[in-house]
Amino acid sequence: MQKHVPHRHHWLLAGLLALTGCYYDYADDRLSAKTGYRPVYASYAEVRQIQTLSPQPLKSPGKIYIKDKFLFINEIDKGIHVVDNTDPAKPVRISFIAIRGNRDIAVKDSILYADNAIDLVALNIANPRNVRVAKRIENSFPYSAYPPQTNVTFECADPAKGVVISWEKAELVDPKCFR
Amino acid sequence: MKSLYVLSLLAVIMACQSSKDGSISPGAGVGGSMARFTVAGDMLYTVNNSSLQLYSIANSANPVKGNNIGLGFGVETIFPYGKNLFIGTQTGVYIFDITQPASPKKLALYQHIMSCDPVVAQGNLAFSTLRSGTACRNGGTVGANVLDVIDFTNPSAPKLLKSYPMQNPHGLGVDGNLLFVSEGDYGLKVLDITDPLNAKEIAWFKEIRTYDVIPNQKVLIVTGPDGLFQYSYANPKEITLLSKLPIE
Numbered sequence: 347m348q349k350h351v352p353h354r355h356h357w358l359l360a361g362l363l364a365l366t367g368c369y370y371d372y373a374d375d376r377l378s379a380k381t382g383y384r385p386v387y388a389s390y391a392e393v394r395q396i397q398t399l400s401p402q403p404l405k406s407p408g409k410i411y412i413k414d415k416f417l418f419i420n421e422i423d424k425g426i427h428v429v430d431n432t433d434p435a436k437p438v439r440i441s442f443i444a445i446r447g448n449r450d451i452a453v454k455d456s457i458l459y460a461d462n463a464i465d466l467v468a469l470n471i472a473n474p475r476n477v478r479v480a481k482r483i484e485n486s487f488p489y490s491a492y493p494p495q496t497n498v499t500f501e502c503a504d505p506a507k508g509v510v511i512s513w514e515k516a517e518l519v520d521p522k523c524f525r
Numbered sequence: 526m527k528s529l530y531v532l533s534l535l536a537v538i539m540a541c542q543s544s545k546d547g548s549i550s551p552g553a554g555v556g557g558s559m560a561r562f563t564v565a566g567d568m569l570y571t572v573n574n575s576s577l578q579l580y581s582i583a584n585s586a587n588p589v590k591g592n593n594i595g596l597g598f599g600v601e602t603i604f605p606y607g608k609n610l611f612i613g614t615q616t617g618v619y620i621f622d623i624t625q626p627a628s629p630k631k632l633a634l635y636q637h638i639m640s641c642d643p644v645v646a647q648g649n650l651a652f653s654t655l656r657s658g659t660a661c662r663n664g665g666t667v668g669a670n671v672l673d674v675i676d677f678t679n680p681s682a683p684k685l686l687k688s689y690p691m692q693n694p695h696g697l698g699v700d701g702n703l704l705f706v707s708e709g710d711y712g713l714k715v716l717d718i719t720d721p722l723n724a725k726e727i728a729w730f731k732e733i734r735t736y737d738v739i740p741n742q743k744v745l746i747v748t749g750p751d752g753l754f755q756y757s758y759a760n761p762k763e764i765t766l767l768s769k770l771p772i773e
Binding site for chain 2 (some may be wrong): 404409429431450452456457459461483487
């Protein structure tokens with residue numbers, strides 16, 4: 347039946363508190379650490395190119411969208427698989443719309459809306475084997491400036507250099523960003 | 526004159542059909558619960574991490590940027606139902622009224638602990654999964670893995686009816702008395718929600734990893750890191766695999 351905490355435990359507690367107090371100083375050390383992530387850029391012109399390709403293999407499927415007999419499957423950051431799903435027992439891939447930085451899809455009539463990195467594009471999919479850009483609204487979405495990992499040091503992304511399409515592990519000199 | 530009657534009768538029937546599945550958008554398709562884009566009427570609603578951005582698509586080929594509404598942080602999903610938009614964020618579910626499509630009105634923020642949380646709705650009930658995990662702001666340390674059933678009969682004052690424990694729920698879909706829940710690495714669960722206060726698990730497919738689902742006309746479409754799977758739930762007691770597009 348020990349009701350009072352011995353004094354030395356108070357010291358231990360104070361010591362622990364002092365340690366947590368140092369936490370923010372260590373944060374500076376982490377910022378100057380050398381291993382981290384570096385953005386890989388593509389030019390805006392390159393990222394804004396949209397192409398209709400022959401069916402591509404499913405590698406990293408994201409969201410899905412149904413419109414009439416068509417099924418659209420997002421390939422994360424790469425584009426959209428167009429599938430004829432007239433018979434759900436025998437789905438037929440008919441084309442792939444290559445769209446960099448794509449994650450989201452919605453359709454009205456024969457127009458498909460998609461995010462193309464920082465832009466919104468309206469695509470005419472009346473002929474899914476030959477998709478046309480009907481309209482592009484530039485800078486519709488925030489510029490992505492963080493690696494997917496957390497608790498990492500990284501070289502801050504610079505919108506002037508282009509669109510960040512991926513992050514690579516690298517030895518960094520005086521990185522300024524942390525997440 | 527007769528053909529006009531037939532036409533208007535047809536229009537009524539079609540209107541009933543589209544309202545049955547909650548879709549309010551002739552010409553639009555159906556998205557999943559993880560969607561960040563949705564079409565309702567003549568508007569395209571998009572959410573990014575911190576706001577709701579509208580585009581008028583009265584002319585579908587010519588979207589025109591509309592209002593932008595700030596929503597705080599951690600915005601994840603958007604789901605239209607009837608005259609409401611449900612927006613899942615890491616701190617709760619926003620309910621907006623879109624009677625005026627270009628000017629959504631915030632009715633409520635149903636708050637919960639920080640987790641990732643898509644939401645779907647049917648009737649007067651919204652179903653929202655909360656999950657913890659690395660993709661969420663708080664990593665695995667904070668957050669919960671549950672399915673919440675929320676009554677929004679009064680959309681300005683949503684009420685939590687019941688919380689069910691889950692493994693690691695991601696996207697979900699509802700059709701009639703069936704609720705489909707993606708359980709991430711833990712598979713796919715099918716619940717009978719005839720009595721939403723006493724949901725019964727009727728199937729649990731553990732062999733596939735799942736991310737999102739869309740139940741549509743008795744066919745359930747499931748995606749995940751293993752590919753795309755389609756199941757028939759015409760007979761809920763015997764849900765059968767129709768096809769599979771595997772990862773290559």
